[in-house]
């Protein structure tokens with residue numbers, strides 16, 4: 001199902017680690033829709049993941065960049081503009097990591113060095129890439145920048161731990177930078193709040209299988225898959241959504257507006 005919505009557009013995609021990654025699906029969908037892309041990830045992820053397979057498939061270059069390093073980001077945007085022979089039309093930030101989650105630290109026993117590292121990787125990196133792009137004037141008028149987030153920014157999901165604060169910060173950057181970038185260059189900035197998805201980052205959260213199932217049973221349309229998320233991203237990169245900016249957009253099969261489902265009540269009721 002390709003409508004060539006991104007014909008002639010050029011983009012940078014952060015965060016494809018392996019074929020389960022949401023960014024991997026976005027890359028495939030963007031190219032199927034006529035875009036040219038550059039893939040990027042942290043140097044260690046380039047060594048450990050399978051991004052080169054994706055690069056071959058998408059006929060795209062891979063540029064290493066630690067998203068917390070301003071000099072790496074400057075090199076990335078400058079090289080991309082050179083390679084594309086012009087400015088960029090869309091950027092995907094699909095990056096998340098909490099050291100406290102990885103080390104299984106409870107929320108009431110956080111290590112603050114770990115917290116700062118996770119905040120830098122998961123949220124401040126978004127500001128860094130926007131600031132670098134802004135200062136280099138790297139994005140075309142009505143270009144579109146997206147970051148992926150999770151509803152734990154608004155509601156408590158205990159095992160999501162300090163990633164909840166990271167996502168709140170990320171969503172706030174989309175609003176604040178969205179104002180400034182909108183005023184200056186008509187660049188739009190949004191976050192997509194995605195359903196739980198079986199990926200490396202997703203399944204790193206304790207009890208992930210449980211809340212994947214829970215969300216699936218609550219959501220009238222069921223959990224949104226990574227493939228569906230990719231399709232939604234394409235619409236937001238396209239010219240059909242030119243005036244959408246500074247929004248946190250739920251892509252979750254209706255989860256965010258549902259209190260409880262009959263299916264779940266039936267399951268819990270039977271336990272009595």
Ligand SMILES: NC(=O)c1ccc[n+]([C@@H]2O[C@H](COP(=O)([O-])OP(=O)(O)OC[C@H]3O[C@@H](n4cnc5c(N)ncnc54)[C@H](O)[C@@H]3O)[C@@H](O)[C@H]2O)c1
Pocket residue numbers: 014015016017018020021022023041042045065066067068093094095096097121148149150193194195196197198199200201202203
């Ligand atoms: N999987 C889910 O359930 C889910 C739900 C909602 C939102 N999200 C968000 O989607 C995004 C993508 O995650 P995913 O589920 O595809 O998992 P993933 O593990 O495939 O992707 C996470 C990516 O972040 C990259 N990364 C980590 N540190 C980095 C750094 N310093 N510099 C550059 N890149 C770095 C990793 O290499 C990896 O490619 C994340 O923001 C995640 O929080 C995921």
